[in-house]
Amino acid sequence: NAGVMQNPRHLVRRRGQEARLRCSPMKGHSHVYWYRQLPEEGLKFMVYLQKENIIDESGMPKERFSAEFPKEGPSILRIQQVVRGDSAAYFCASSPPGGDSQETQYFGPGTRLLVL
Amino acid sequence: GENVEQHPSTLSVQEGDSAVIKCTYSDSASNYFPWYKQELGKRPQLIIDIRSNVGEKKDQRIAVTLNKTAKHFSLHITETQPEDSAVYFCAAEGQAGTALIFGKGTTLSVSS
Numbered sequence: 001n002a003g004v005m006q007n008p009r010h011l012v013r014r015r016g017q018e019a020r021l022r023c024s025p026m027k028g029h030s031h032v033y034w035y036r037q038l039p040e041e042g043l044k045f046m047v048y049l050q051k052e053n054i055i056d057e058s059g060m061p062k063e064r065f066s067a068e069f070p071k072e073g074p075s076i077l078r079i080q081q082v083v084r085g086d087s088a089a090y091f092c093a094s095s096p097p098g099g100d101s102q103e104t105q106y107f108g109p110g111t112r113l114l115v116l
Numbered sequence: 117g118e119n120v121e122q123h124p125s126t127l128s129v130q131e132g133d134s135a136v137i138k139c140t141y142s143d144s145a146s147n148y149f150p151w152y153k154q155e156l157g158k159r160p161q162l163i164i165d166i167r168s169n170v171g172e173k174k175d176q177r178i179a180v181t182l183n184k185t186a187k188h189f190s191l192h193i194t195e196t197q198p199e200d201s202a203v204y205f206c207a208a209e210g211q212a213g214t215a216l217i218f219g220k221g222t223t224l225s226v227s228s
Binding site: 031033035041042043044045048055056058059091102104105106107108109110 | 117122147148150152158159160161162165167205207209210214215216217218219220221
């Protein structure tokens with residue numbers, strides 16, 4: 001059972017370009033979370049998605065950032081017109097569908113975005 | 117929203133000693149508290165978690181305690197080894213009942 005997959009692992013963009021980060025959850029997992037980690041800091045929640053639905057995007061900047069999790073294919077985190085401050089590691093996590101209790105989140109290897 | 121404070125930010129111990137990392141949270145509705153270990157350049161990996169219906173959980177050299185009244189939980193590592201050196205993050209379930217809110221991390225260094 002493959003773990004959470006993310007690609008690319010490293011991404012270099014110039015200011016003003018677009019960055020697309022992809023996440024394939026673990027088999028059987030229908031919940032995807034995106035987190036951002038700045039150097040020597042903790043993980044900050046950005047957005048929580050289920051298939052074709054954004055459940056909670058309270059941690060995502062209102063401008064330039066968007067996320068989707070289509071019926072088929074990976075979840076995509078899209079950053080338009082990147083700025084230097086977007087340089088960070090972006091981690092995706094997935095969890096299985098749960099009932100009333102929180103399910104364990106398993107993290108992917110991350111995408112390290114560098115904006116020049 | 118939920119806020120998680122983690123202490124200390126750095127911790128240095130000798131091999132064989134115990135290490136304790138403490139976290140407090142603000143949302144009394146939170147019910148799930150995982151701990152993740154992150155080695156340099158790697159993904160966070162779950163090492164242990166606890167839910168609010170228990171006060172303590174142990175897995176070999178690692179244990180977690182939870183005090184819901186005081187809204188704090190702690191990670192205990194006994195008989196530390198150099199390979200325990202990493203950054204440890206505590207987290208609490210966010211208000212939405214889904215997102216995790218993380219502490220800022222503790223860099224643990226175990227010297228032999």
